[in-house]
Amino acid sequence: MFESLQDRLGSILNGLTGRGALSEADVSAALREVRRALLEADVALDVVRAFTEAVREKAVGAEIVKSIKPGQMVVKIVHDELVSMLGTEGASIDLNAPAPVVIMMVGLQGSGKTTTTGKIAKRLTDRDRKKVLMASLDTRRPAAQEQLRQLGVQTGVDTLPIIAGQTPTDIAARAVQAAKLGGHDVVILDTAGRTHIDEPLMLEMAEIKRKSNPHEILLVADALTGQDAVNLARNFDSRVGITGLVLTRMDGDGRGGAALSMRAVTGKPIKLIGVGEKMTELEEFHPRRVADRILGMGDIVALVEKAAENIDAEKARAMAEKMAKGKFDLNDLSDQLKQMQSMGGMGGIMGLMPGMGGMKDKLAAAGLDDKMFKRQLAIISSMTREERANPDILKHSRKKRIAAGSGTDAADINKLLKMHRQMADMMKMMGGKGKGGMMKQMMGGLAGKMGLGGLGGGMGGMPDLSKMDPKQLEALAKQAEAAGIKPGSLPGMGGGLGGMPGLGGPKLPGLGGGFPGLPGMPKKK
Numbered sequence: 238m239f240e241s242l243q244d245r246l247g248s249i250l251n252g253l254t255g256r257g258a259l260s261e262a263d264v265s266a267a268l269r270e271v272r273r274a275l276l277e278a279d280v281a282l283d284v285v286r287a288f289t290e291a292v293r294e295k296a297v298g299a300e301i302v303k304s305i306k307p308g309q310m311v312v313k314i315v316h317d318e319l320v321s322m323l324g325t326e327g328a329s330i331d332l333n334a335p336a337p338v339v340i341m342m343v344g345l346q347g348s349g350k351t352t353t354t355g356k357i358a359k360r361l362t363d364r365d366r367k368k369v370l371m372a373s374l375d376t377r378r379p380a381a382q383e384q385l386r387q388l389g390v391q392t393g394v395d396t397l398p399i400i401a402g403q404t405p406t407d408i409a410a411r412a413v414q415a416a417k418l419g420g421h422d423v424v425i426l427d428t429a430g431r432t433h434i435d436e437p438l439m440l441e442m443a444e445i446k447r448k449s450n451p452h453e454i455l456l457v458a459d460a461l462t463g464q465d466a467v468n469l470a471r472n473f474d475s476r477v478g479i480t481g482l483v484l485t486r487m488d489g490d491g492r493g494g495a496a497l498s499m500r501a502v503t504g505k506p507i508k509l510i511g512v513g514e515k516m517t518e519l520e521e522f523h524p525r526r527v528a529d530r531i532l533g534m535g536d537i538v539a540l541v542e543k544a545a546e547n548i549d550a551e552k553a554r555a556m557a558e559k560m561a562k563g564k565f566d567l568n569d570l571s572d573q574l575k576q577m578q579s580m581g582g583m584g585g586i587m588g589l590m591p592g593m594g595g596m597k598d599k600l601a602a603a604g605l606d607d608k609m610f611k612r613q614l615a616i617i618s619s620m621t622r623e624e625r626a627n628p629d630i631l632k633h634s635r636k637k638r639i640a641a642g643s644g645t646d647a648a649d650i651n652k653l654l655k656m657h658r659q660m661a662d663m664m665k666m667m668g669g670k671g672k673g674g675m676m677k678q679m680m681g682g683l684a685g686k687m688g689l690g691g692l693g694g695g696m697g698g699m700p701d702l703s704k705m706d707p708k709q710l711e712a713l714a715k716q717a718e719a720a721g722i723k724p725g726s727l728p729g730m731g732g733g734l735g736g737m738p739g740l741g742g743p744k745l746p747g748l749g750g751g752f753p754g755l756p757g758m759p760k761k762k
Contacts, residue, residue: 239278239493239496239527239530239531241277241278242274242275242277242278242493242531243530243531243532245270245274245277245278246271246274246315246531246532247532249267249270249271249274250267250308250311250312250315250532252267253267253307253308253311253312254308254309254312261297264293264296264297264311265293267311268289268292268293268296271289271292271315272285272289275288275289275494275497278493278494278497279463279464279493279494279495279498280494280497280498281464281467281494281498281501281502283502284322284497284498284501284502287501288318288319288322291318291321292311292314292315292318295314295318296310296311296314312532315532316528316529316532319497319524319528319531319532320524320525320528322497322500322501323496323497323500323507323522323524323527323528324500324506324507324524325524325525326524327506327521327522327523327524327525327526328481328506328508328522329508329521330357330361330453330455330481330508330509331452331453331480332361332365332367332422332423332452334452336416336421336422336423337370337413337416337417337421337422337423337424338422338423338424338452338453339413339423339424339426339449339450339451339452339453340357340423340424340425340426340451340452340453340454340455341426341428341445341446341449341451341453341454341455342354342425342426342427342428342455342457342483343428343430343442343454343455343456343457343473343477343479344430344456344457344458344469344473345430345431345432345433345434345458345459345469346378346429346430346431346432347430347432347459348430348457348458348459348485349457349459349485349486349511350427350428350430350457351373351375351381351384351385351388351427352388352485352511352514353457353483353485353509353511353519354371354385354388354425354427355371355385355388355389355391355392355394355516356511356516356517356518356519357425357455357483357509357519358371358388358389358392358394358423358425359392359394359516359517360519361422361423362392362393362394367422367423368395368419368420368421368422368423369394369395369421369422369423369424369425370394370395370396370397370412370415370416370419370421370423370424370425371385371388371389371394371395371396371397371424371425371427372385372396372397372408372409372411372412372415372424372425372426372427373385373386373396373397373399373408373427374405374408374409374426374427374428374429374445375405375427375428375429375430376403376404376405376408376429377429378429378430381427381429382399383399385427386399388516391516392516395419395421397411397412397415405428405429405441405444405445406441406444406445406448409426409445409448409449410448410449412424412426412449413449426445426449426451428441428442428445429441434469434472434473439476439477442473442476442477443476443477446477446478452480453480453481454477454478454479454480454481455479455480455481455482455483455508455509456469456470456473456474456479456481456482456483456505457483457485458470458482458483458484458485458495458499459484459485459486460484460485460486460487460489460493460495460496460510461486461489462495463494463495464494464495464498466484466495466499467495467498467499467502467503470482470499470502470503470505471502471503474503474505479503479505480505481505481506481507481508482499482500482503482505482506482507482508483507483508483509483510483511484496484499484507484509484510484511484522485510485511486511487510487511487512488511488512488513488518493531496510496522496527500524506522507522508521508522509521509522510522552572556569556572559664564664565657565660565661565664566625566626566627566628566661567617567620567624567625567626567628567657568617568625568626570613570617570656570657570660571614571617571618571625574610574613574614575614577610578607578610612643612645612649613649613653615643615644615645616639616643616645616649616650616653617653618643619638619639619642619643620639624639628654628657631650631654633647636650636651
């Protein structure tokens with residue numbers, strides 16, 4: 238998401254930050270490039286014009302704060318304008334209404350309404366502990382109602398029983414009534430789409446709205462359609478009156494122009510974005526964090542949230558105890574690799590780490606990508622229980638058998654074993670004797686520096702990140718920055734990520750970054 242724009246803006250702004258002083262001509266030249274980058278990213282022309290004018294006005298007349306280079310000031314101005322263009326505050330689905338709260342999903346055919354309905358229902362059930370009822374109002378598309386019923390079975394969410402021959406408005410009225418009788422908190426109406434906007438579609442939407450009186454009307458738009466998605470939002474808003482936007486297939490759009498334009502053009506907030514096919518791959522849209530990602534500043538809060546969602550607290554605790562004793566076998570390494578995969582793999586984690594966005598291509602070129610993780614997991618899976626617990630017994634004959642079983646060769650197995658030895662040595666250092674071990678000292682020191690000593694939990698006084706809500710996490714990240722700790726080197730991540738060495742804390746021997754088992758990873762210049 239936003240990859241091409243991130244690369245272009247990164248190189249333009251890097252050219253500015255390296256200079257001691259900036260003239261008006263420098264700013265104008267850079268803004269021309271920014272304008273071109275935004276247009277190439279499919280951002281609406283009037284939005285680009287307003288954005289570059291606002292940046293120029295502030296950058297040329299900017300009062301340079303002492304100790305800040307003019308180039309850094311321009312980067313800050315660009316960042317602030319990006320945030321205001323995306324909408325200063327993130328907006329979530331509003332459930333502040335008498336139950337059952339009716340959410341109406343609208344959009345064109347093929348934009349992902351039915352899948353998004355299932356994702357939102359699962360999110361409200363799991364995160365907000367709401368009792369949700371889903372109802373399909375799509376009587377035209379073959380098996381549309383059956384598709385939603387299957388999603389209900391898959392996610393464990395109630396769906397309205399299908400009655401053949403009913404009109405969409407009758408189904409809407411029945412769904413609201415059924416939700417009242419069934420004690421549901423939320424009812425989501427999945428309406429029909431068309432391949433294009435037409436009068437019958439709009440009349441049907443207006444009639445469903447009149448009959449069900451929805452509290453939220455969410456427009457589901459495909460991010461890949463670019464500027465057409467903006468026109469779609471305008472049309473639906475003028476006829477039906479939408480309250481928010483959901484952009485699907487954001488993972489497949491490297492440009493992101495639709496996301497940047499829609500808020501500015503319609504004035505409606507982007508509430509959620511679909512970032513994958515799985516039912517859990519739906520994220521809240523946080524303007525400030527998205528602006529951080531676009532400018533390569535990372536998104537440490539999203540990384541911690543992802544960790545809290547994907548990492549089993551019991552496993553994390555058991556891992557921390559093993560680390561404290563300096564023990565680390567191939568089963569533990571396998572768990573670590575699986576955790577990284579569940580958090581989006583190497584690319585997903587790198588994209589969220591400050592200043593690491595540009596490293597993904599270098600890592601892939603060096604062969605250090607998610608395929609490498611899969612190979613390593615295949616090697617470990619081909620070992621016996623005894624071999625995983627005690628890698629020292631792996632001699633030539635055993636390696637030959639493992640290589641045949643995993644489709645790899647002896648060199649791959651040797652690399653894995655070398656990586657494991659480095660990590661095991663690190664664990665011994667971190668869990669060594671002396672004042673509670675290096676890890677505990679490091680955590681305790683960080684907690685003290687940030688004024689978090691009294692929060693308890695975690696290791697050595699660090700708070701348990703998995704039990705904190707997003708607002709507390711953001712406050713924590715800000716406190717860390719105020720204490721002089723850069724977000725990318727937040728040692729507290731080590732505890733919150735179930736002891737994933739390298740996402741904070743000291744670097745592993747022979748590793749350029751801080752990730753487990755990436756020998757020879759190039760250092761950032």
